[in-house]
Amino acid sequence: MTESVTTATELPRSDRARATRTLTVTGLNHALHDGYTDVIYVLLPVWQTEFALSYGLLALLRGLYAGAMAGLQIPVGRIAERVDGKIILIAGTALSALGYLFAGFSGGIVGLGLALALSGAGSSTQHPIASAAVSRAYGKAARGPLGIYNFTGDLGKAAIPALTSILLVIMTWRHTLLLLALAGLLVAACIVVWMPAVGRGAAGKTVAASHREGAGGGGFPWLLAIGILDTAVRMGFLTFLPFLLRDKGASLPTNGFALALVFIGGAAGKFTCGWLGERVGTLRTVLITEGGTAALIVAVLALPLVPAIVLLPLLGVMLNGTSSVLYGTVPELTPPHRTERAFAVFYTGTIGSGAVAPVLYGVLGDALGPSLATAATAVTALAICPLAIVLARHLADGPATA
Template sequence: MSTSVRRRSLLAASSAHAVHDGMTDLIYVLLPIWQAQFAISYAMIGLLRASYSGVMASFQLLASRLAKRWGRARMLIGGTALAGVAYLIAGQAGGLPMLLIALMLGGLGASTQHPLASSLVTDAYEAGGGVKEALSTYNFAGDIGKTLIPGAVGLLLVVVSWQTSVTLIGLLGMTAALLLWRLIPAPAGTAASAAEPASTPATATATAERASVPATAAATASAKAAGLRALLATGTLDSTVRMGFLTFLPFLLKNKGAGTAGIGVALSLLFVGGAFGKLLCGYLGARIGMMKTVWATESATSLSIVAAVFLPLAGVMVLLPLLGLALNGTSSVLYGAVPELAAPGKREQAFALFYTGTIGAGALSPVLFGRVGDVTSVPVALLSLAAILLLTLPLAWRVQKSL
């Protein structure tokens, strides 16, 4: 694959990641507004968040399969357009039912991005090397979107209504779909349907090798399968804590005296740190190993969440970039391990399975811990999340054994 095609593939995937992640995490800025407007509980707040991320998680495997029939590019462009339409509908919502429908449609559109864009990058860079570094760049772009879109809307909400802001983001999604149509290299449109055929020279060779050494191949496949399960469990817990923390952070800041603009700026600070965390930790994982990197980032995240609960508002604002670096950095290392643990010819499915598990956990987390927040308090819910995160440490050790 030529250098030009590789770069266009990475640019297209990164652009999709930036827009989709920005639209997804914009919901955190809007949650306190919706709570005030509709007078809803923390558990219902969690349900609003889950209506987007839950649908996104549920349809990722289906999106991966449909891409084989209809083409990766077509699915990715259509999903981006649908997410934009969903925000246009949300901008007209006058009550919870329409808002829930809009968020579910947004999640359906967003379900195409992670598995298809990740495999687009992996396929483009596999032959020439640098897959982990390219995936780190792709993940970095996602956090750029998380930084710019919620931060811009947080400031925009000072002068216009949330309905107007959401409508503008819907137009952004539609524009991004047009950009992807122009940007994705033509071969990538059919790559998804031909990337992993039932029989190719490479898979035929692999089959012959497995036939000659069945015991060794079976042991290797078993070790990789166990490693992938441990990786999925690690990502699930990491996502549970990350999504739970992000859901409660605006309310923690509000309790400490922050306004709407302040919450938007705070999320931008967090995501700036997260963007550099994904970029840095992706490269760091390739140098010192997945386990050491995960242990460092998850331990730092747990301690930082505890600190955020007890610090005053000014202290939390200073802490947020460092917290974001650790909070989001882990995922970049975990993504990079997926291709290494995927079975032959099953990479796209492995990405879809990983994202389904992690995003699904992230969808359930706000609902579960929202109930904890209703029964106890937001600080107690956050401290519970910090404790749960430490369970990733032994799991990361198990993943490392399979790499």
């Protein structure tokens, strides 16, 4: 590379303090919203008993939340071009908390479904606004902090469902949801008090949130394609992993332990690979993570149970590591005043891929069996590598500047 890598410590002290506050508050908010998203899995059996629901209706409840969250991110990105992102983030977090509050008071399936849709709508604000806020706060040094920001979401996915499971033992699900709603309102208050203003996207032209000056444009569609395929690999592999381990002789507790190892590795991957991308570049990092993903998937398919389980934390690092690098690259390919809109499009594509990919791989699994369908996820991972090479031509750390 012809330019030295800018780090967060090179920011002026006042800007560094503001950036740290931004990352801390958005990280807390990310943990809350991702926890809100995954806690539904803990609550579905409770609601099935309470309302005598079929599996189809349970899936619909989950879909209402996820659909509202995914479908509204692009409109939220457009609103952020006219309204300060901090205001949107406060309103969205409060709305998501109120959705769980209303769910706790719901008397039937219709009210519960509407409450979850309301909460999902509030969560639609989190990814595009918070990611853009961290990007603007750190400027050229945003890749590593964006990796930390994404890591905090995994902490929320682990902590909030686990805490909810404990609370459901000592109180009713309705009281549990009231506590979750209170936590959300407290986080909204933290944003009010401690988070610096984000500013409007349209007013961000003067903010050096991107170091794309002087580099050619047009790389965002390639980045989006990589993000969609990367998510498809992750979701497809996780769909078949329990069945692969079962066929190797794993019990249900062993399957649960194995999945935990993947998720722990995934959290570590989000934390570390954002910094790796800042230091060695997007292309090298993506080639490492996707090539490693393909190799480790093949190894898990071929090895006996115990060696396969031993590899799962490292596979989790590779599966999730690419995502942090991709999130950190979005601002580099986007004009500063359209950062929120770009993040909204990117998250909509990846979340949509996460919903569709398991279905497609499931059809493939029905036709070819779980082993060959899992092998197809490894092939998909390798297919990302040539796309990354094309993308690198549009990046400041690409071959032209290496």
